[in-house]
Amino acid sequence: MGKKQPKKITKSAALQKVVDERFQRKGGGILRREVWRNASGQVVAYNLAYINTRLCGVDNGRILGYDNNHGHHHRHFRGAVEDVEFTSYEDIETRFQEECYAIWQEE
Template sequence: MAEIKTVDETHKISDKRGNGKLRREIWVSEVTGQVIRYNLAYINHNLHAHDNGRVIGYDNAHDGHHRHYFGKVEPVNFVSFEDIENRFEQDWIALRNDK
């Protein structure tokens, strides 16, 4: 199945709002237009030096849908891509508010 990368974004987070970067990569099927691959990450080398600085992340690059959190990887129940985006946003906001 052919896929197209439709989103490739990196946003710098100001020091005041938590520092680091938010990264979004999304690939969709050329045939159906549905998301078939994704990578969502909050990267901050000051908080986590391992895993290329990925503090929080969701992707389905290998071994199914999973969540990265400070180096720990755990599977997640995939409902929809929108649900994954919401989980990622909630995780990042919760981490930012804990500071």
């Protein structure tokens, strides 16, 4: 028996994109945030990314990212991808922000 595949999250007309932000960092790079909610107001899809092609030559320059595309919650870090435990979108957003700040301190 094969492993049960997670349900793919699609961004259909029933979803509303509530966040679509792109910020240029003074120190270089781009912060990208996209968030979709369903009719009940629940976050059902998200894409958070810190992109800096000068510092990362893989994964389209994505140094750090979190998203739930492809039917599962996962983290991108300098080309590596790993599944993450999902408790809430707010927890993922907080983790993303804390990791971005730590990376910027190293830069």
